[in-house]
Amino acid sequence: xxxxxxxxxxxxxxxxxxxxxxxVAVLTLVLILxxxxxxxxxxLDWAFFTKSPVPAGQTGGGVANAIVGTGIVVGLAALIxxxxxxxxxxxxxxxxxxxxxxLVRFIxxxxxxxxxxxxxxxxxxFVVRPTSRFSALAGSVALxxxxxxxxxxxxxxxxRLVPHxxxxxxxxxxxxxxxxxxxxxxxxxxxGIVTGCLVGVARIAGETAPLLFxxxxxxxxxxxxxxxxxxxxxxxxxxxxxxxxxxxRLAWASALVLMGLVLIISLAARWVTRERYxxxx
Amino acid sequence: MTRPSLTLRGTxxxxxxxxxxxxxxxxxxxxxILIILGVLFVGALPALRRFGPSFLWTSTWDPVAExxxxxxMIFGTIASSILALVIAVPxxxxxxxxxxxxxxxxxxxxxAFVIExxxxxxxxxxxxxxxxxxxxxxxxxxxxxxxxxxxxxPFFQGVFYGNSLLAGGIILAIMIVxxxxxxxxxxxxAVPSxxxxxxxxxxxxxxxxxxxxxxxxxxxxxxxxxxxxxxxxLGETMAVTMLIGNRHDIGFSVFQPAYTMAAxxxxxxxxxxxxxxxxxxxxxxxxxxxxxVVVNAIARFLIWRVARGRAVGSxxx
Numbered sequence: 245x246x247x248x249x250x251x252x253x254x255x256x257x258x259x260x261x262x263x264x265x266x267x268v269a270v271l272t273l274v275l276i277l278x279x280x281x282x283x284x285x286x287x288l289d290w291a292f293f294t295k296s297p298v299p300a301g302q303t304g305g306g307v308a309n310a311i312v313g314t315g316i317v318v319g320l321a322a323l324i325x326x327x328x329x330x331x332x333x334x335x336x337x338x339x340x341x342x343x344x345x346x347l348v349r350f351i352x353x354x355x356x357x358x359x360x361x362x363x364x365x366x367x368x369x370f371v372v373r374p375t376s377r378f379s380a381l382a383g384s385v386a387l388x389x390x391x392x393x394x395x396x397x398x399x400x401x402x403x404r405l406v407p408h409x410x411x412x413x414x415x416x417x418x419x420x421x422x423x424x425x426x427x428x429x430x431x432x433x434x435x436g437i438v439t440g441c442l443v444g445v446a447r448i449a450g451e452t453a454p455l456l457f458x459x460x461x462x463x464x465x466x467x468x469x470x471x472x473x474x475x476x477x478x479x480x481x482x483x484x485x486x487x488x489x490x491x492x493r494l495a496w497a498s499a500l501v502l503m504g505l506v507l508i509i510s511l512a513a514r515w516v517t518r519e520r521y522x523x524x525x
Numbered sequence: 526m527t528r529p530s531l532t533l534r535g536t537x538x539x540x541x542x543x544x545x546x547x548x549x550x551x552x553x554x555x556x557x558i559l560i561i562l563g564v565l566f567v568g569a570l571p572a573l574r575r576f577g578p579s580f581l582w583t584s585t586w587d588p589v590a591e592x593x594x595x596x597x598m599i600f601g602t603i604a605s606s607i608l609a610l611v612i613a614v615p616x617x618x619x620x621x622x623x624x625x626x627x628x629x630x631x632x633x634x635x636x637a638f639v640i641e642x643x644x645x646x647x648x649x650x651x652x653x654x655x656x657x658x659x660x661x662x663x664x665x666x667x668x669x670x671x672x673x674x675x676x677x678x679p680f681f682q683g684v685f686y687g688n689s690l691l692a693g694g695i696i697l698a699i700m701i702v703x704x705x706x707x708x709x710x711x712x713x714x715a716v717p718s719x720x721x722x723x724x725x726x727x728x729x730x731x732x733x734x735x736x737x738x739x740x741x742x743x744x745x746x747x748x749x750x751x752x753x754x755x756x757x758x759l760g761e762t763m764a765v766t767m768l769i770g771n772r773h774d775i776g777f778s779v780f781q782p783a784y785t786m787a788a789x790x791x792x793x794x795x796x797x798x799x800x801x802x803x804x805x806x807x808x809x810x811x812x813x814x815x816x817x818v819v820v821n822a823i824a825r826f827l828i829w830r831v832a833r834g835r836a837v838g839s840x841x842x
Binding site for chain 2: 251252254255256258259261262263264265266268269270272273274275276279280283327328331332334335336338339340344345347348350351352353354355356357358359360361362363364365366368369370378389392393396420421422425426446447449450451452453456457460477480481484485492495496499502503506507510
């Protein structure tokens with residue numbers, strides 16, 4: 245009797261503990277997002293989005309250069325990374341049954357966990373050192389490398405969801421394999437593939453470490469990819485670790501904008517996949 | 526109008542071309558890992574030649590005297606990651622157990638979604654939050670009681686610096702929770718319900734069923750998830766750089782500043798003035814890269830045994 249009671253109490257206690265700790269994990273997100281909105285929202289005005297930074301110590305100014313810079317660096321990275329990532333993903337889904345498929349899949353998963361700062365060193369070595377100048381292009385190369393393994397895996401997962409009967413129908417109608425793969429399989433999965441690319445873009449848009457010594461940052465407005473360029477993430481780093489109150493205010497506002505950007509892309513992507521593949525997951 | 530090909534030869538060739546192109550693109554990944562390794566190794570050669578293996582246990586880092594040793598960073602990297610695991614594992618396992626075993630059905634999606642969002646927050650935003658919210662909170666509400674209760678142990682001694690091993694470890698913990706939780710959830714979902722039912726039928730309480738039937742069944746995968754989280758923690762850069770204090774020093778108190786390999790590269794790479802200084806940083810990168818590749822490879826093998834090659838945890842939940 246006593247033993248049974250003790251076991252019951254243990255069970256109740258552990259259940260409560262598990263629920264409590266889960267609550268703590270959820271609470272952290274609420275706290276972080278809440279702080280972002282509380283401290284950042286009040287600084288968001290027209291000037292913030294349309295002006296470039298003013299010299300240190302003065303008030304006012306915005307992050308227009310960083311917003312445009314993020315767009316350019318990330319866009320260029322996507323241009324370089326998407327063909328490799330999606331191509332590798334298609335390979336894994338279509339021909340990935342053998343030993344090479346296993347190897348590529350394994351390496352993609354391992355690379356997914358590689359520290360992004362190390363990828364920054366690679367971008368520096370291949371672009372900054374030979375041109376002896378920090379540049380947006382170097383940052384894009386580093387971000388593209390980060391994107392490839394991520395895209396390969398998401399593309400593979402999504403292409404695998406295409407029903408086999410579709411492929412068989414196309415082949416039975418005399419379609420060549422390559423045409424089946426491109427026109428039928430990839431076409432069917434296109435929405436998912438685009439979503440995967442968007443998620444990848446959202447992920448690299450928040451990256452800072454690989455840009456520290458490639459894109460470097462730039463206090464002025466610049467659209468030249470062979471010059472140093474500012475991104476939101478770099479701007480937040482400089483402002484948050486700087487000594488001025490005004491910078492801290494801008495850091496919070498920029499963090500809110502970056503978070504909003506990443507959230508909107510991720511949410512949109514999630515919404516699109518749920519429409520299409522809701523029943524699968 | 527195109528003539529339907531009567532022989533398969535034509536399509537055969539285009540099929541081969543198609544496959545060749547895709548294979549070429551896929552080969553970019555193995556090439557990439559070799560390129561990264563090569564770049565780091567070649568860059569690190571001068572430092573490797575000069576210091577040999579003593580780089581690993583020398584604790585001097587003096588750009589003026591050109592003597593470099595990575596011991597404090599290696600120590601800080603491992604210490605902050607272990608601290609992060611100690612905090613994150615109970616949280617993440619709780620989330621996974623809650624989602625698969627205890628949660629009402631309607632609550633599963635929202636909770637999973639919130640945890641997934643944690644993985645979407647950029648590292649630099651975590652760092653900003655850490656500087657302005659977490660550190661003041663720790664200073665006012667966490668450090669005084671910790672000192673009062675555990676101040677006699679070597680881990681909680683000295684003055685709290687703000688930027689410290691403790692702050693870095695906690696932010697890392699928050700950041701790796703979604704990854705460990707995602708893998709653990711997949712693993713627990715793969716446990717057949719007959720396992721639970723058998724335990725319950727034998728008269729086990731709900732918790733006993735989880736502890737004795739569900740968790741042991743998924744042990745390999747759960748360990749894989751934890752190791753995956755470790756890999757993330759080892760290489761995480763920005764938030765740690767902003768919070769850990771960046772001091773080349775080995776100290777056992779979590780209240781003191783420390784340094785990690787990733788933070789050292791982030792802080793010093795663009796300022797490295799001499800050839801040897803830069804090379805030493807390349808070697809730090811090489812050590813970090815090899816370490817995370819090994820850790821990730823182990824994690825993948827363990828997870829794949831359970832999830833059969835699916836991209837579990839590449840993306841949270």
